[in-house]
Amino acid sequence: MSDTFFTGAPHWTWFIVPYFFIGGLAGGAYFLAALLELFGTPEDRPVVRAGYDLAAVGAILSGALLTIDLGQPLRFWHMLFQSANFPAVMFKGWSPISFGAWAILLFGLFSVLSALGARAEEGRLRNPALLAVGSAVRGGLGKLVSAVGGLLGIFVAGYTGILLSVTNRPIWADSAWLGALFLASGVSTGAAALILLAPRRGATERSLEWLSSFDTKALVVELLVLAAFIASLGSLNRVWVSFWGLLLLVGVVGFGILEPLRLHARRRPLASAAKLVLLGGFLLRLATMLASEGIDRYRVAAGL
Template structure:
């Protein structure tokens, strides 16, 4: 049975999305992932980790800024976006939260996550009051809660696709994990890029994490393929020209996978295990850029075949 015949099984027309949604998925993954990585470094608390913490929180805030704009522009009636958060039914005004609606949950999670990101930005900018408030156990609790929302934001876009009735998207359960791993990999690459451009901070732990995220993303990509085979949707997901996007996405995994396969590690005088890089490799920005392009291509490869 071809995918044209199987289209009837989904009982739904193609989504009327614009290109805005692609960049929303991209920036949301980077924002959530950057926040989580920065928070992990902050919880570890090493002096050498401070540049990653600052850059991570700033990057998370900047990446989050276009997300609500992209969502609003993608709506059929952008000026009514606030209806998603406030019930305008006559006689029944109030907050509009629908726990059973992935879209409603996502909007509110984005709003709450924005509050955590803003506070962390003030921390990164050196506001003494915020640094005092976030000190001790209370700060760690707040940070962990923020990380939970960050993980949700980085991965829920894939879950949002999976719970739809669209072909390909609804035929696999791997999209949430795939988008999360991709977002974390892209966020690590973004922070590596920023560290190298600023020539500050220890990039070793970030390199290790990016390589591990790349392997996890590859494993989930294999699961994605395997789950599409019984549904007969493999040809549709990887047909030309979308196959070109998948090749770009796979190319974005190569730096991390190749680095992990190389596997050279060293121990610093402080007892920190770091990957060994050549002087030229440590300064290059090409690998992180390729990874980020691959992250964007992955989302495009998942979204576009359904249109």
């Protein structure tokens, strides 16, 4: 039996599962928007703007979910500054949760800046102060913000899996593939969300085709990484002989990856494939997290 079975569950459930999904989606959407900003064409601008908006809303929601989940929500800032020595910074480069707290904060800042830039571009900002900020975040500075924000976005999409691996819990700490898996899923769900939202912002057929083509590749990467994750668990895979295993197989692999791949291959309907990708991304977090959360140390020790 793996030594990880003798540990306690951290109760990362009803706020953290949605956070992992929304954070991954927001990070992935910003990453793709930044790539289109830096290497795309002017006709991709609606997708870029939708990506920044999505990222900003996602980052704010992520911060809110993380804060609400704390046992002492008003002490959320203890993760950023030393409470007894303010304003000395609190940061542990070797602790993903510490690294992640800063990454979420900075990602939120960059995505809000980019979203303001996008709204200024569309002429949707009325407030003079916000308009001044939005107008400043365009051109060269806008590209710099996108480049840094894109790196933060891809980090936010994947660090949550690393965070789970850097524990002592069953499944999570028994594989080093969760970070890569969540990252691929985050980028894939980001692309799916853009396929659903960008048409309302005026996205062209060519931009949507590129998103669909990229999402197909991202889903293949996700499937391969999921296979590597399962293979790395070895004999531990018996934990999947449960409801969570069924959810992983049918919900994530079947409806969340294979069916969208089939729909993408037929080119239509894009929205149906995107909705299934989002469902699969959420179920992936749900299954991997709750399968481990359900394993209780004292029950293992008592042979129950």
